[in-house]
Amino acid sequence: MWPRIDGVALEQQKAVKRVSANPEARSAGDFRRRPRRRGQALHEAIYQATLDELTEVGYAELTMDRVAARAKASKGSLYRRWPSRVELVVEAVRHVAPEITPVPDSGDLRADLIAQxxxxxxxxxxxQAEAVRGMFLEVIRNPELLAAFHKQQHDTPREAMAEILRLGAVRGDVRPEALTPMIAGVGPVLLRQHMLLNGAVMTHQEIEELVDEVLLPIVQPRPAS
Structure with a gap:
């Protein structure tokens, strides 16, 4: 005697047949059946998944498994390039860092500092602002992450400001003694600090005040005593 098939079981069998006959439906639920992404396309998907995870759960809860699932990639493709989540997170954040070249060079020191x-x-x-903001907070309290950032990531904002100050010194608008990494980092550090404490970046007007009241007095030539 044939086994009895009720209505629910019959519908399930029909659904299986429809999926089996449709390659697109069959591959939709399993990324391993999809065309393999390689190179930059795969990296972009992984970077985006990493930043999305940072925004959603933070660094403490971020795992390679979660990133792989969100990026619809295999864990092996992550571990082949990034030995751990530390390296992955550092590179993902660096990937969205602002470009520093070419820096403004209008001949007006104040205008160039404000523009940059x-x-x-x-x-x-x-x-990606929320992910980057969360990353700054994690770096402060995670020595392992801080060491990785120092090792793998250039301080691009500081480098850009240093170049603007160097150009100003050539014109005589900046005193040579002000060409130091500490002074070049004042503006970017205050921008980050403002974002961390207030949850928002400085406005254009606030940046103008920063340049006029802090940066220019520090770097401009001092009158002879």
């Missing part, structure tokens, strides 16, 4: 800081503020307010 506006660029940094705009980058920090972009789509």
């Amino acid at each position: 800081l506006d660029r940094f503020a705009e980058a920090m307010a972009g789509p």
